[in-house]
Amino acid sequence: MFSLFLLLPHLGTLPGAGEAEQHGSGLWTPGQQKQVWEELSRLRRQVNALPGFRDYLVPLRIDGDTGRLYLQADGREIEVTEQNVQQILEDFRLQAQRAGQKRLTFLLIADYSKPHPDQRDEARFRRWFAGTRFEYIPPPRY
CATH class of the missing domain: 3.30.420 (Nucleotidyltransferase; domain 5)
Incomplete structure (x- = not known):
């Protein structure tokens, strides 16, 4: 339902997140990937709870x-x-x-x-x- 692209602008503002950093290759760090997946899971749970x-x-x-x-x-x-x-x-x-x-x-x-x-x-x-x-x-x- 939600696209990861919707989350991109907010990566640096997630709770407990510092300034969004990029690897030299332009890929997200494992910590950033984990954070995005957790946020996506949280949003899915919220959406599924709405009638x-x-x-x-x-x-x-x-x-x-x-x-x-x-x-x-x-x-x-x-x-x-x-x-x-x-x-x-x-x-x-x-x-x-x-x-x-x-x-x-x-x-x-x-x-x-x-x-x-x-x-x-x-x-x-x-x-x-x-x-x-x-x-x-x-x-x-x-």
């Missing part, structure tokens, strides 16, 4: 006029239907696994100030996403 970094998030748009569900892919919108929802779920499970994320989460985002999603839409989405983590973000009720 948002454990999720592979997939936003889906709910059309407020029709209640249809859409996925943005390759610059176009694909309608999620009863026929293709299982394939979409499986594709994103594989993508999340390849990305090393711990869980797949779909975000169902509603258009604001529209009649949909209604209760039937919500029931359909619960059926489609049964066994898969999803968060329904309802439109605000004024």
